Structures are given as C-alpha cells and as structure tokens.
Amino acid sequence: MTVDTAVDVGTILAEAFRENIEMMFGLPLEGPKEGSGDEHMTMSGMVGLGGPEFRGLLQIACTDQGARKLAATLLGGEEMLGDDPAMIADGLGELANLVGGAIKRHLDESGGNIELSLPSVLEGEGNLLGVSNSERVTLRWIVDGEEVETSLVYTVNGS
Amino acid sequence: MAIKVLLVDDSAVMRKVLTRALRQAGLDVGDILEAGDGSEAIGVLENDSSVDLILCDWNMPNMNGPDFVAAARAKGYEMPIVMVTTEAGNERVQQALDAGANGFVTKPFTPDKLGEALEKILQPA
Numbered sequence: 001m002t003v004d005t006a007v008d009v010g011t012i013l014a015e016a017f018r019e020n021i022e023m024m025f026g027l028p029l030e031g032p033k034e035g036s037g038d039e040h041m042t043m044s045g046m047v048g049l050g051g052p053e054f055r056g057l058l059q060i061a062c063t064d065q066g067a068r069k070l071a072a073t074l075l076g077g078e079e080m081l082g083d084d085p086a087m088i089a090d091g092l093g094e095l096a097n098l099v100g101g102a103i104k105r106h107l108d109e110s111g112g113n114i115e116l117s118l119p120s121v122l123e124g125e126g127n128l129l130g131v132s133n134s135e136r137v138t139l140r141w142i143v144d145g146e147e148v149e150t151s152l153v154y155t156v157n158g159s
Numbered sequence: 160m161a162i163k164v165l166l167v168d169d170s171a172v173m174r175k176v177l178t179r180a181l182r183q184a185g186l187d188v189g190d191i192l193e194a195g196d197g198s199e200a201i202g203v204l205e206n207d208s209s210v211d212l213i214l215c216d217w218n219m220p221n222m223n224g225p226d227f228v229a230a231a232r233a234k235g236y237e238m239p240i241v242m243v244t245t246e247a248g249n250e251r252v253q254q255a256l257d258a259g260a261n262g263f264v265t266k267p268f269t270p271d272k273l274g275e276a277l278e279k280i281l282q283p284a
Contacts, residue, residue, distance in 0.1 A: 020267045023269060071172060074172055075172060087172060090170055094173050097218075102245065105265075108247075116246075117218075118219075
C-alpha cells in the first residue's frame with residue numbers, strides 16, 4: 001500500500017466527495033478549502049474504514065438545513081422527504097457510505113484491502129472527531145449554498 | 160410485461176433512490192417490494208416468490224448481501240440478483256458471482272447506468 005502522505009489522503013477524500021455529489025446529487029459544488037472543524041455543524045454522517053495498513057473514520061458534517069437539503073435532493077425533492085427526521089439522518093448516513101465506499105475503492109487500488117463499516121449519524125453541535133496519534137484531513141465545501149465539512153481521521157501502517 | 164422488483168438495502172433513502180432510478184431508466188417496472196436486510200428479504204420471498212428481479216446492497220446488518228444471495232439460491236429462488244453497492248473490487252465481484260449474483264452495479268450510479276446494466280441482465284438468452 002502506498003498511501004503515505006496527507007496530500008494523497010486529501011486528494012482521495014476530495015475526489016470521493018466530488019464524484020458522489022456530482023453523480024448522485026447533481027448539486028452545484030464549490031471547494032474544497034482547508035477546513036478547521038466547524039463546531040456549529042449539527043449533524044454528522046460517519047463511516048469507518050479498516051484494513052491491514054490503513055484505519056480511518058470519515059465524518060461528513062453539516063447543519064440540519066444542509067442535511068435536509070442533501071436528503072431531499074437524493075429523494076428527488078422536498079415533497080418526497082416529508083417531515084420524517086429519520087429520513088434526513090438516513091440520507092446523511094448514505095452520503096457517508098457512498099463517500100466512504102469511493103475512498104475504499106481508491107485505497108483498494110493500491111492494495112488497501114479495506115473493510116467498510118455500516119454508517120452512523122450523530123446529531124448535536126461539537127461532534128468534531130478527534131483521535132489521538134492520528135492524522136486528520138478536513139475539507140470545507142459549499143454544496144448548493146450549504147456549508148459541508150468532510151474529515152478523514154486516519155492512521156497508516158500503524159503510525 | 161411489467162416486472163416485479165425487490166429492493167434490499169438497509170437505507171430507506173437508497174431504496175427510494177433506486178425506485179426513482181428504475182422508473183427514470185425507462186424499465187417497465189410494476190410492483191416494487193422492499194427489505195431492509197437479507198433476512199427480511201428472504202421473508203419477503205417466502206411470502207411472494209413471483210419477484211422478477213432483486214437489487215441488493217452489500218453491507219447490511221443481520222444478513223449481508225452475499226449471504227442473502229447464497230441463502231436465496233439455496234432455497235431455489237432463480238430470479239436475477241444484481242448487487243448495487245459501493246464495493247467494486249474484482250475480489251468482491253467474484254465473491255458475489257460465486258454466491259449466485261448475476262450482476263454488479265457500483266454506487267454512485269446514474270439512472271442510465273443502472274438501466275443499461277439491468278437491460279443486459281434481463282435480456283432473454
């Protein structure tokens with residue numbers, strides 16, 4: 001496996017997010033810029049990636065309004081979403097699953113042999129992931145006017 | 160004649176996305192049944208075995224995609240089963256085919272991409 005720099009991981013994360021937003025959501029996308037972990041984001045979709053040499057946790061954070069827009073777009077419109085908060089969380093979790101899957105594909109191409117966890121969603125402010133002895137890449141995007149941060153906390157070769 | 164489809168995915172949102180994509184792809188789709196995991200899907204088939212096509216996720220709780228495919232084949236269900244998943248490596252594809260799947264569509268997908276893959280599988284031999 002040859003992923004050994006933050007630049008590589010940042011590029012993989014950016015390509016994975018862009019690919020899914022463009023193909024599955026069809027929303028206008030600006031960015032990425034370097035993110036700082038905005039504590040005002042109120043919902044996070046997360047998925048874990050684990051392999052012999054790479055372990056990581058992907059977090060996609062946005063506001064409640066941003067999560068609602070993403071879920072409604074996936075479903076084909078606000079009227080399809082209704083008022084079910086579980087569907088909003090499910091949509092954000094599915095986005096994390098899609099982006100995590102794309103990251104897995106990139107890593108597997110260089111022998112990553114990565115397993116993907118089931119997605120989960122956290123609600124509430126200040127859910128910025130932090131894991132000791134790990135690298136972190138955070139990218140900030142504007143998705144159809146809504147701020148979204150994608151973060152990957154990871155270790156390579158047990159580092 | 161309209162086909163009856165069973166969607167097996169733990170995400171309710173993705174099941175709705177697939178439903179919309181099937182319609183947008185121009186396939187003649189009639190009833191659409193849903194299951195949230197492989198074991199639930201086996202239950203659906205036991206109640207209604209007239210399903211013409213199954214679209215199945217890989218990573219699901221309780222019973223994952225490949226285990227569902229193997230279980231469905233072991234029970235004698237012969238309808239085409241297509242994996243629709245973020246998994247895409249050759250090893251995974253082979254694992255699904257070995258379990259008895261007929262095809263593989265990688266997420267993310269467009270309705271056109273899904274439709275093209277399904278038309279090939281649904282074409283009479």
